[in-house]
Amino acid sequence: MGRSVIGGFPGSSGPHRTRLGSLTLRSAVAVLGLASTFCSGPSPSPDSTKLPKDLTTAPLPKNLSPFTIIGPIQSFTLDDPTDVLTSAKMVVNGLTVVLPRNSFVVVPSGEFITPAQMFARAPMPWGPTQSGLALADSPRPLQAFEVQLDGNRVNDTYIAGLVHVAQEFLQESAGIINFIDYDRGALWVGGPMGMKAGGRVKINDPDGRFGRAGTQDDRFGVDPDNPTVHATTGYPMCLARTNPAVTPDPECPETNRPLDPMTGAFLSNFVMAHPTATVKTDPAKQAPFEKGDYIVYNGNVASDDLGTYVAAHSIDDNLGIFTEPGTTPTYLSLEASLIGTGGIPIPGVEQEATIRFKMEGFTTDPSAQVDMFMIDVAPCSGNENARLVATANPLDQPLFGRFRFIVDALNIAPLAREVQFRTRNGLTNDVANGLVAGQYRFPVDEWIFAENFVLGGPTVPLNFQDMPFLTHGYGPLGGTGPVVGQLSPWPGDPVPAPAVCDGTNALPVADAGPDQVATTGRTVRLDGTKSFDPDFTPLDFAWVQTAGPTVTLSDDTAGAPTFTAPTVAMGGAPLHLTFQLTVTEQGGTASASDTVDVTVNPAGDTVTITTATFSLRRSTLTVTATSTDPTGTAILTLSGFGVMTNGGGGTYTFVAIGQVNPGEVTVNSSLGGSATLPVTVIR
Numbered sequence: 173m174g175r176s177v178i179g180g181f182p183g184s185s186g187p188h189r190t191r192l193g194s195l196t197l198r199s200a201v202a203v204l205g206l207a208s209t210f211c212s213g214p215s216p217s218p219d220s221t222k223l224p225k226d227l228t229t230a231p232l233p234k235n236l237s238p239f240t241i242i243g244p245i246q247s248f249t250l251d252d253p254t255d256v257l258t259s260a261k262m263v264v265n266g267l268t269v270v271l272p273r274n275s276f277v278v279v280p281s282g283e284f285i286t287p288a289q290m291f292a293r294a295p296m297p298w299g300p301t302q303s304g305l306a307l308a309d310s311p312r313p314l315q316a317f318e319v320q321l322d323g324n325r326v327n328d329t330y331i332a333g334l335v336h337v338a339q340e341f342l343q344e345s346a347g348i349i350n351f352i353d354y355d356r357g358a359l360w361v362g363g364p365m366g367m368k369a370g371g372r373v374k375i376n377d378p379d380g381r382f383g384r385a386g387t388q389d390d391r392f393g394v395d396p397d398n399p400t401v402h403a404t405t406g407y408p409m410c411l412a413r414t415n416p417a418v419t420p421d422p423e424c425p426e427t428n429r430p431l432d433p434m435t436g437a438f439l440s441n442f443v444m445a446h447p448t449a450t451v452k453t454d455p456a457k458q459a460p461f462e463k464g465d466y467i468v469y470n471g472n473v474a475s476d477d478l479g480t481y482v483a484a485h486s487i488d489d490n491l492g493i494f495t496e497p498g499t500t501p502t503y504l505s506l507e508a509s510l511i512g513t514g515g516i517p518i519p520g521v522e523q524e525a526t527i528r529f530k531m532e533g534f535t536t537d538p539s540a541q542v543d544m545f546m547i548d549v550a551p552c553s554g555n556e557n558a559r560l561v562a563t564a565n566p567l568d569q570p571l572f573g574r575f576r577f578i579v580d581a582l583n584i585a586p587l588a589r590e591v592q593f594r595t596r597n598g599l600t601n602d603v604a605n606g607l608v609a610g611q612y613r614f615p616v617d618e619w620i621f622a623e624n625f626v627l628g629g630p631t632v633p634l635n636f637q638d639m640p641f642l643t644h645g646y647g648p649l650g651g652t653g654p655v656v657g658q659l660s661p662w663p664g665d666p667v668p669a670p671a672v673c674d675g676t677n678a679l680p681v682a683d684a685g686p687d688q689v690a691t692t693g694r695t696v697r698l699d700g701t702k703s704f705d706p707d708f709t710p711l712d713f714a715w716v717q718t719a720g721p722t723v724t725l726s727d728d729t730a731g732a733p734t735f736t737a738p739t740v741a742m743g744g745a746p747l748h749l750t751f752q753l754t755v756t757e758q759g760g761t762a763s764a765s766d767t768v769d770v771t772v773n774p775a776g777d778t779v780t781i782t783t784a785t786f787s788l789r790r791s792t793l794t795v796t797a798t799s800t801d802p803t804g805t806a807i808l809t810l811s812g813f814g815v816m817t818n819g820g821g822g823t824y825t826f827v828a829i830g831q832v833n834p835g836e837v838t839v840n841s842s843l844g845g846s847a848t849l850p851v852t853v854i855r
Contacts, residue, residue, distance in 0.1 A: 235327045236665050237631045238621070241267060244316035245337070247308040250288055253301075257654055259661075260287035262306075262319060262332075269321050269330040272659035274645060278336045280470065281395040281485050282614050284589075286649070290337075295389050304389070305337065314480075315339055315473045322619075323663040324633045331663035333636040334619070339392070339472040345371060345482060346468040349461060354415040357384035358481065359461060366463070372481035373469055375401060375411060381605055382458065383411035383424070388474040388483050398612050399503060399604070400486040403459065405573045406505030406534045406612070407444075407493035408604040410458035421460075423605045427452040428459040438462050441492035444536075455495045456603040466490040492573065497539040501600040501609030504542070504593050507532040507574075512620040513587060514829045515635040523632045525622035525829050527791060529584065531564075531577040533593055533612065538566035540596045542575045546588040547613070550707040551640070552655060552673035554647020557708045558592060586704070589641045590615055637668045644671035644678070644706050671706045677762060678706035684753040684768035689809055690737040690838075691775050694846035697838060698768060699812035700753045701731040709757040718767070720749030732812070737846075740774040747772040773844035777801040779808065781849040786833040788855050793828040797839045797847065807842040 243265040252258040260271040271277075276284040285293070291300050297311065298304030305317040317339050323332035347362035350370055363370025377394050378387040382401040387393050394400050399408035410424035420426065429438050430453060444455040461467070471484035495502055512526035531544055542565075545558040561584050566575040575593075592613040599610040621634045636642050636659075645657040658670040672679040685699035698715065705711055715728040725733040740747055749770045756763040783796035793813075799806045799822050808816040808824040812834065816824040824839075838848040 235325075236633050237325045238634045239321070239323055239325055239330060241265060241269060241319075241321045241330070242341075243318065245303075245306045245319050248287075248290075248303045248306040250291060253288065253291070256286055256288045256649060257656060258286075258288050262321065263308075264319055264321060267330055269323065269332050270661065271332050271335060272661055272663065274656050274659050275332065275335060278334075278615055279391055280338050281393060281400065282398070283391075283395070284615070285391060290391065293391050314475060322634060324636070324665075326661070326663065326665055329661070331659075331661055333634060333639075333642055333659065333663040343472075344468060344470050345373075347371065347466070349463050349465045349467060352411070352461065352463060354412060356478075357386060357411060357413070359411065359467070361467065361469075372478070373467075373471075373484050373487070374474075374481055375487070376471055376483040376485050377401075379606075380413070381607070382409065384413045388476075389472065392472050392483070392485055394485050396606070397608065398614065399505060399607060401484075402487070402503070402505050403489045403491035403493040404505075404534060405491070405493055405536045406503040407491070407495070407536050408458045408503060408607060409487065409489050409491075410460055410605070412460050416460070423457060424460045425454065425457055426460060428454060428457055429462055438464065440490070443494045443496060445496065455499075455501055456600075458604050459491070459493055461489060493536065494538075494573065495536040497537055498597065499537070500597050501603045502535060502537040502540060502595045502597040503604070503607075503609050504536075504595060504612040505534045506593070506612055506614050507534065509591060509614065509617040510620065511584070511587065511616050511618070513622070513635055513638055514585070515622060515638050523622045524625045526620055527584070527829055528620075529577070529579055531562075531591065531593075533575055534573050535566055535575055535595060536573070537595065537597060538569075538573050538575075541565050543594045543596065544577050545592045545594065546584060546586075547590040547592055548586065548588050548708060549641065549646050550678060551644035551647060551657070551671040552675075552678040553707065554651060555707065559588075561591075585638065586640045587638055588616075589639070633664055636663055640706065643668045672764075674762060677760075679762050680705040680709070680711055680755045680757055680764045682753055682755045682764040682766035684751065684766040685812055686809075686814055687769045687771075688811055689771045689773065689807075689840045689842050690811075691773050691840060691844040691846035692737055692740045694737050694840070695734050695838060695848055696737050696770055697732055697734045697811050697834075698725075698751060698753075698770075699732045700755070700766075701832075703731075703753070703755045703764075703766075705755075705757055707757075709760065711755040712758055714754045714756070716752045716754070718750045718752050720747055720770075723749065737770075737772045740772055740844075744774050746774075773842070775845060776843035777806055777841050777845040779839050779841050779845035779847040781837065781839055781847045784837050784849045784851045786831075786851045786853050788853060791829070791831060793826075793831045793834070793837075793851070795826045795837055795839065797824050798822050799824065799841050799843070799845060801841070801843055801845075806845075809840050809842075811838040811840060 241264050246263040248262050250258050250260050257274050259273040262269050290303050294304040302309045320336045321332040322334040349359050350363045350365045351360035351368050359373040360368050361371045375383045376387050378390040379396050381396050401409050412421040412424040414421050416426045432439055445453045467487050467489050469484045469487045471482045474483040509531045511529040514527035541563055544562045546561055548557040562577050564575040564577050594611045603609050622632045624632050642659050648655050683702040690696045713729055713731050721738045723735040725735050727733045752767045754763055754765045778800040781797045785794050810826045813828055816826040836850045840846045
């Protein structure tokens with residue numbers, strides 16, 4: 173069920189998908205079949221004669237709904253051109269969308285650019301007063317630029333959370349190089365061999381990283397830090413800056429394209445020699461394009477005195493260039509990345525979500541394992557933390573040189589906007605004309621958000637609150653500029669708590685968990701484990717009871733202590749207990765507090781937990797319980813998680829995706845009943 177969007181075009185069914193980074197058509201095809209989903213609430217009955225009586229017991233307000241808008245940019249304006257972090261507005265398909273303050277536009281190279289920077293960096297004759305991207309700009313751009321806006325409609329305002337701009341999302345061309353014009357730094361593709369005919373390609377390379385320096389628009393240039401111009405294995409390629417037959421280019425040596433001694437043709441699959449070897453290839457230098465190479469390229473349509481051409485930001489040369497096993501430098505490249513955002517299901521709303529993820533790329537040394545990291549960024553200082561998520565062994569793949577991370581369910585929270593691959597061979601600085609070999613860093617190509625599972629049910633908002641880079645910010649812009657904070661206005665409701673900065677330090681965030689209802693004599697589990705420090709500092713916990721009859725906590729310095737609910741006489745008034753949680757940075761003084769209320773009722777119904785399982789494959793907690801309440805009005809709460817869905821007939825369910833196994837669960841009824849059961853782990 174549901175709607176899928178990959179690169180701005182409808183795809184296979186599954187949870188709502190949204191794309192951020194550069195994703196080629198081949199990458200899109202590679203991830204189409206990845207929509208493994210998890211559904212909150214009971215599964216639909218296979219009997220078509222049994223229609224649901226109550227589709228949603230807790231409908232979402234109609235003033236909050238998700239959107240994905242894709243189309244040419246009709247107009248693009250800044251709210252305050254003097255503010256580098258200003259909010260902005262785009263009109264797309266006749267709809268006006270707000271880009272909140274602190275927003276970033278993601279371009280195909282993977283660079284994050286504020287709307288104000290998009291204007292400031294626009295080439296003449298547009299910048300800095302126009303973006304040069306909108307159809308309303310004067311003069312009108314040579315070709316329309318597309319945008320994908322993902323956000324939530326709050327009341328009557330469309331507010332974007334994620335913004336991606338490209339001239340065309342799935343623009344791609346391919347062919348054989350038939351002529352190389354070294355004087356103008358251009359490749360001719362698809363024409364008769366040896367002639368200046370076919371399609372003309374120039375590398376959009378402002379810094380001259382992969383060839384002659386030049387750009388028609390540096391916002392859509394190559395990635396200067398990653399080899400976006402590469403052989404299929406990820407080995408960096410180049411277009412010689414001079415005719416090698418006359419003046420060799422030392423950064424793009426012809427010797428890095430060895431010849432077949434039998435045929436005299438360029439080899440298409442070979443291993444670069446170790447630097448200590450006596451042969452002439454050099455893995456610390458790029459390899460040049462040659463006539464006869466088959467390339468796939470992406471970029472913008474531009475023009476010069478010869479007419480139109482493609483200003484390419486990425487080129488993939490169909491070559492298997494490898495490096496000596498176990499040596500440096502080793503090079504990596506990206507093919508596809510996809511992450512399910514998971515999130516806690518909204519009680520009473522049938523929805524499907526996933527935390528499955530897929531990462532795929534290539535390496536020039538398949539003998540070395542590849543680690544995957546999420547890049548967490550401190551919201552006040554901008555300090556980064558590379559968090560290890562998974563490891564892949566390229567030798568497990570049938571295609572030599574490829575590595576894959578395909579994980580059915582892995583809780584990788586907190587979500588980060590960028591991921592990094594690293595080879596176990598280590599990093600090598602300043603090789604291949606300024607690259608850092610051994611790593612590849614990039615934005616997540618595609619996010620999968622939850623969708624409503626029942627046709628006609630309430631649409632589930634995009635869970636931007638689970639993305640710290642949107643809720644808390646991203647540190648000083650460019651390392652020295654103003655601090656990038658929470659999106660404002662926030663694309664959702666309610667507005668999450670922003671990061672609070674004390675100088676360059678972010679104060680910790682305390683979360684004492686949701687209010688609870690318990691019954692006499694039952695074990696109550698407080699839950700402060702969702703507290704966190706945006707600067708990645710470990711936290712100390714301190715619980716204090718501030719109201720109600722005194723109880724004894726199992727450990728008042730634990731993240732999730734327990735206590736026994738005090739006795740309430742049959743028919744007596746409920747008791748109200750309040751606890752305050754204070755979290756403090758270890759080794760520091762910065763702290764924050766939050767409170768939780770626990771209502772203790774006399775027993776009025778009997779609660780039985782019929783199912784409590786945790787799926788390792790899906791990191792999914794599933795709990796089913798029943799109440800003997802004859803009126804059907806009881807509200808059952810899964811302690812530490814939230815309200816369960818009333819399925820009728822005294823049966824209640826709850827599914828939490830992307831969780832850590834709690835070990836045991838407690839279900840409390842608003843009428844006083846309670847039950848606790850160990851969780852069964854399933855594989």
